[in-house]
Amino acid sequence: MDFLEANEIPIVIAVFAVAIVAFLLLSKKPKDPENFREFKLVKRTQLSHNVAKFRFALPKPTSVLGLPIGQHISCRGKDSQGEEVIKPYTPTTLDSDVGYFELVIKMYPQGRMSHHFREMKEGDYMAVKGPKGRFKYRPGDVRAFGMIAGGSGITPMFQVARAILEDESDKTKLDLIYANITVDDILLKEEIDTLATKYASRFKVYYVLNQPPEGWTGGVGFVTKEMIAEHFPAPAFDIKILRCGPPPMNKAMAAHLEALNYGPEHLFQF
Structure with missing residues (x-):
């Protein structure tokens, strides 16, 4: 009996060690x-x-x-x-x-x-x-973000906006210009409008449609340099402009932003 008990000790230790390793692996974030x-x-x-x-x-x-x-x-x-x-x-x-x-x-x-x-x-x-991704953010990094999204390019903007707005300690302001072809193409519209209502002092949204319905009060056509100048904060050291959309749109927006004197240090493309 003494022999068996003595040899059971390392077995118990081994089992315990395996359990600890398994717990650590399972408790890790799934990324x-x-x-x-x-x-x-x-x-x-x-x-x-x-x-x-x-x-x-x-x-x-x-x-x-x-x-x-x-x-x-x-x-x-x-x-x-x-x-x-x-x-x-x-x-x-x-x-x-x-x-x-x-x-x-x-x-x-x-x-x-x-x-x-x-x-x-x-x-x-x-x-x-x-x-994956190059985007890095900490609360207080910038005073305000300007966001230009086209179509499904809204998803990183929505994620960033939610994270900033739902953090009570983060005072960063957000201005979003979101372009689509028709009103039915606007992804996450209900969720975006809810954020814009709940955080009205920090989050503004301007929708642009290529084919607007009758009575549409938002932007019409393509996103222009004038729209950006009207809805975004002027270039400054604590301003960042984010953009995500189809390649032709990203190229056009880069030209508009350069013409408005936003330098490379102000810009990030998802």
């Missing part, structure tokens, strides 16, 4: 910048004919994604030919949303990753890795 991990789609909400919100469960109800503000994740899927495709997306959720993360996806007819999302059903799994 992984180098390796893909699988997350289950638990809810799919169709927002329009080509836009849906996808909610993925994290490992535990108390888990957070651990994604820094303004950074994105890479999603892996298969296109219509069965070939692997990887594309970056910015979740619209923050670490205050525990147990899950959400992606708002606009699915284009010829989009390779769009095909994968179009085919996804609740219960399916998505391979994800991250975080």
Whole structure:
């Protein structure tokens, strides 16, 4: 009996050590910048004919994604030919949303990753890795952000805006110009309008439509230099302009911003 008890001690220690390692691994945030991990789609909400919100469960109800503000994740899927495709997306959720993360996806007819999302059903799994991105932010870094977004380029802007506005200690002001073709193309409009109402002294939104409906009071056509000058703070050392949209729009906005004397130190493109 003495022999058995003596030899049980290292076994118990080994089991305890394994348990500790397992606990540490499981308690880590589920982000992984180098390796893909699988997350289950638990809810799919169709927002329009080509836009849906996808909610993925994290490992535990108390888990957070651990994604820094303004950074994105890479999603892996298969296109219509069965070939692997990887594309970056910015979740619209923050670490205050525990147990899950959400992606708002606009699915284009010829989009390779769009095909994968179009085919996804609740219960399916998505391979994800991250975080990725060059954007770094700390409260107080700037006095104000000007944001120019086009189409699905709103997702990093929305994430940054939520993080700043919901932080009571952060006094940074935000001005958003958001361009789309029609009113039905405006992603997250209800959520954006809610933020603009709740934080009216710190967050202003100006919508621009290429094909506006009758009675539209926002901007019409493309985002112009005059619109930027009217709605954004003037260039200063504590001002930063963020932009995210289709390549032609990003190029046009870069020219407008340069003409308005915003220097490279003022600019960031997602």
